[in-house]
Amino acid sequence: MKQSEGTQAPADAKIIKIINPKFWALSLAGITFKHLALTCLAVLVALPFIWMVLTSLKPLGEVGLPEWIPSAWQWNNYGEVFKVINYGQFYLNSIFVACWVTFLQVFTSSLAAFSFSRLQWKLRDRLFVLYLGTMMLPGIVMMIPNYQIMIKLGLVDSYLGLILPGAFSTFGTFLLRQFMLSIPRSLDEAAEIDGCGPWQLFWEIVLPLARPGLIALTIFTFIGNYQSFFWPLVMLKSVDKFTLPIGLLFFDSTRGQVTHLLMAAVTMSIVPMILIFVLLQKYMVKGIFLGGVKG
Amino acid sequence: MDRNVRRTVNGFLFLSPNITGFMVFTAFPIVFSLYMAFTDWDLTLHNMFKETSWPRFIFVANFIELLQSKEFPKYFGNTLFFMMGLPLGMALSLLLAILLNQDLKGRFTNIRKVFFAGVVFFASISILVVFGMKTTAITILLTSVFWLVMGTGTWVGATWYRTVFYLPHFTSGVATFLLWKKMYNPQTGPINLALVGPLESATTVIKSISRSEVVGGVATVSSPIFTGLEYLFLAAMVGTFFMGLRRTWKWWDDGQAGLLSAIVCVAFLALPFAIGSGAGWFAHPNAGLIAGLAAAAVLVVYLVLSIKGPSFKSAFAFNMGSMALITLMIMVIEFAFLGFSIVSANMPANAWASGGLRPPEWLANYYWAKPAIMIMGLWGAIGSNNVILYQAGLSVISKELYEAADVDGATSMQKFWNVTWPQLAPTTFFIFVMGIIGGLQGGFEMARTMTGGGPAGATTTMTFFLYEQGFDSGRLGYASAVAWSIFVMVMVITLINWKYGRKHETE
Structure with missing residues (x-):
């Protein structure tokens, strides 16, 4: 993230200033102040997370006490969650569904984006406008009829019912199209002269070059699906098929009194997201600019 | 010709997997949803399994019911109320972006390690001093967290801070809502436990x-100090109104805002007085x-001053977005000052009541539920994508403009209002x-995870209303009508x- 650092520094290096000790002291004070302000805000923002982790390690009796630190660190709270509730199953369900949705969506979206951005054919732009038009519709407009479709197909309360509607995405198509448009056209022409078919062009030239876009879409889709709530809430009826958000809600509504275990469950559901974000955030920034949406 | 056919x-072929799904799960549902909005479709009666009766086509009856219902305007109001946190969140995001875009390293790249160690040492000492002598476990823990955040911050730079600020937004979902639900617990939550002593x-x-x-x-409580405070805050509210009006007038006079923009601004500024008196919020x-x-x-x-017209005339709705936002x-x-005034008017009576001042019951109280949700929303909104977008926006502002200033x-x-903001x-x-x-x-x-829409509908938004109608009560036709109403609102905003977004870009 080089662009964000040092952008406001004066363009010219003023040598006279550098050898002046007063300038050094002022600069040091200014920078220290900025770091202090940022750190205070950051710690404030992080406080709920700190409380969450500390509470998840407390014995039940200490949950309502003003003291944040547990008297004895109960690491086995985390193991306990898996015994109290079918947590492992929720975890697996979530990851299973999210992986399938992500794979299918990235696959279908990249094919469609390639068709919309690199191939010339009749009706192409009109169809794309249709795609764009549906992007403006709130997702909830589609939820109710989709539920009827799922009833008709007999897919209510099944993994397939969760995966199928998520496998096709207008947003993903839009994002990847924007990305593929930034790849120079001259590559296509060169490939065509070499006798490349459209599939080869897609698989061997465009797709490798669009990798940052693919990674961004993969992260967005995975996280979005990992957290998705409305659709699974409507679709799922049996406990053994619950995904993590529905499972957590179920945990809270059936055994909400065991706050320490609930916090352990919440912590475990957040950890994968934090890992993904910290490791892959540089890919997401580009996607945010292209798509302008929540990550 | 042959070539064209092959291309098509x-x-x-490339589009086929996607467009199949698009037709089945997006295009068809949109059309179908519109049809459903005009029927009395009920989940329990017409769910395609037991086709006892077909849904009847009832024309606009759903929409009429929606317009006539007393609940929907209330839930619409709730949704708008929650959105009041938006400008505040944006202001914080902008502040953060400006801080993050500052030079956080200075010219100390050569002696970065010395600087790093010095800052961390300074930070830990100062924190220990601030917390005083009672070095409990939590003090040590917080000090080390502070130490860690600041140490990494000096080492890595702005990216590290942005990561920390972004996390609440990134992880927001059922998990963090449950976390806040537990934090807001009136008896055992950490927020109220911390408030009891003070x-x-x-x-x-x-x-x-x-x-x-x-x-x-009748027991009456009198306190000149708090009555004074009440009026002081009211004066501050009027003063803020005056400031806003002066600013609006100046924009209008300078030709920075059109007539409609100025009227919209004045309407916003006068709103707290109208709502406050209409809802009977004023304590006296x-x-x-x-x-x-x-x-x-x-x-x-x-109004009298503006009779002669502006010095520089501008288009009717010129600069509406920017002005309206400020x-x-x-x-x-203004609302905040009104709130402070009400609180100070009621404070003495509450203090004399049995048990003294009590921390709020947050999600369980009709009046506190909305602010509680908004505080949580602010927590999630500070470091969202907005910071990244603002950072990018800041970095492309030409430095020559600042040099000229x-x-x-x-x-x-002045540099902020005349260079950065425009x-x-x-x-x-x-x-x-x-x-x-x-x-x-x-x-x-x-609403679904934290409050169930309550207490007494205080946190029910339009979407939650839709869910309740559609999937709890099973009135899918009515719910579709709600969905399309929401869509119409979104469409208007779009x-x-x-109309005006483009104008901004070309300016």
Whole structure:
């Protein structure tokens, strides 16, 4: 993230200033102040997370006490969650569904984006406008009829019912199209002269070059699906098929009194997201600019 | 010709997996949903399994019912109320982006390690001093967290801070809602546990400076100090109104805002007075009257001043978005002062009540549930995508503009209002519009996990209402009508964005 650092520094290096000790002291004070302000805000923002982790390690009796630190660190709270509730199953369900949705969506979206951005054919732009038009519709407009479709197909309360509607995405198509448009056209022409078919062009030239876009879409889709709530809430009826958000809600509504275990469950559901974000955030920034949406 | 056909076939082949799904799960449902909105479709009666009866086509009856219902306007109001947090969140995001875009390293790259160690040492010492002598476990823990954040911050730079700020937004979902639900617990939550002590000492202080007498069998509490505070905050509210009006007038006079923009601004500024008196929020009716009269007087002065017309005329709705956003922010400040005034009017009576001042019951209380949700929303909104967008917007502002302002001797405040803010207008407008569109559709997850829409519908948003009608009561036809109503609102905002958003970009 080089662009964000040092952008406001004066363009010219003023040598006279550098050898002046007063300038050094002022600069040091200014920078220290900025770091202090940022750190205070950051710690404030992080406080709920700190409380969450500390509470998840407390014995039940200490949950309502003003003291944040547990008297004895109960690491086995985390193991306990898996015994109290079918947590492992929720975890697996979530990851299973999210992986399938992500794979299918990235696959279908990249094919469609390639068709919309690199191939010339009749009706192409009109169809794309249709795609764009549906992007403006709130997702909830589609939820109710989709539920009827799922009833008709007999897919209510099944993994397939969760995966199928998520496998096709207008947003993903839009994002990847924007990305593929930034790849120079001259590559296509060169490939065509070499006798490349459209599939080869897609698989061997465009797709490798669009990798940052693919990674961004993969992260967005995975996280979005990992957290998705409305659709699974409507679709799922049996406990053994619950995904993590529905499972957590179920945990809270059936055994909400065991706050320490609930916090352990919440912590475990957040950890994968934090890992993904910290490791892959540089890919997401580009996607945010292209798509302008929540990550 | 042959070539063209082959191209079209190829194009369709690549598109086919996606467009199949698009037709089945997006295009068809949209059309079908519109049809459903005009029927009495009921989940229990017509769910395709037991086709006892077909849904009847009832034309616009669903929409008429929606318009006539007393609940829907209330839930619409709730949704708008939650959106009031948006300008505040944006202001914080902008502040953060400006801080993050500052030079955080200085010219100390060579002696970075020394600097790093010094800062960390300084930070830990200062924290220990601030927390005083009682070095409990939590103090040590917080100190080390502070140490860690700041140490990494000096080492890595802005990216590290941005990561920390982004996490609440990134992880927001059922998990964090449950976390906040537990934090807001009136008895065992950490927020109220931390508030109990300070409130007890506040009770004794307030009791010592106010009097409680029994007059004619009714206990009345009198406290000149708090009555004074009440009026002081009202004065601050009127003062804020005056400031906002002066700013609006200046824009209008300078040709920075069109007539409609100025009218919209004034409407926003006057809204707290209208809502406050309409809902009977003013603790003393007299106080409300005085504040209202003062505001009206200020307004009249400016109306008289504006009779001669602006010095520089501009287009009718010129610069609406930017102006409206600033006045919205001022409106939120006015509401805050109104809130402070009400709180100080009621404080002594609450202190004398049995048990003294008590921490709020947050999600369980009709009046506190909305602010509680908004505080949580702010926590999630500070470091969201907005910071990244603002950072990008800031980094493309030409440095020559700042240098020119330096030559003219502008202060940093002037530089902000005359260089940074106008240059960021497209970014701000985009974030604002996206925020409104998201806000209109928002609030469902929060309501479902934290409050169930209560207490007494205080946190029910339009989407949660839709869910309740559609999937709890099973009235899918009515729910579709709600969905399309929400869509119409989103559409209006999108059209405004198209009409005025472009104008901003070309400026």
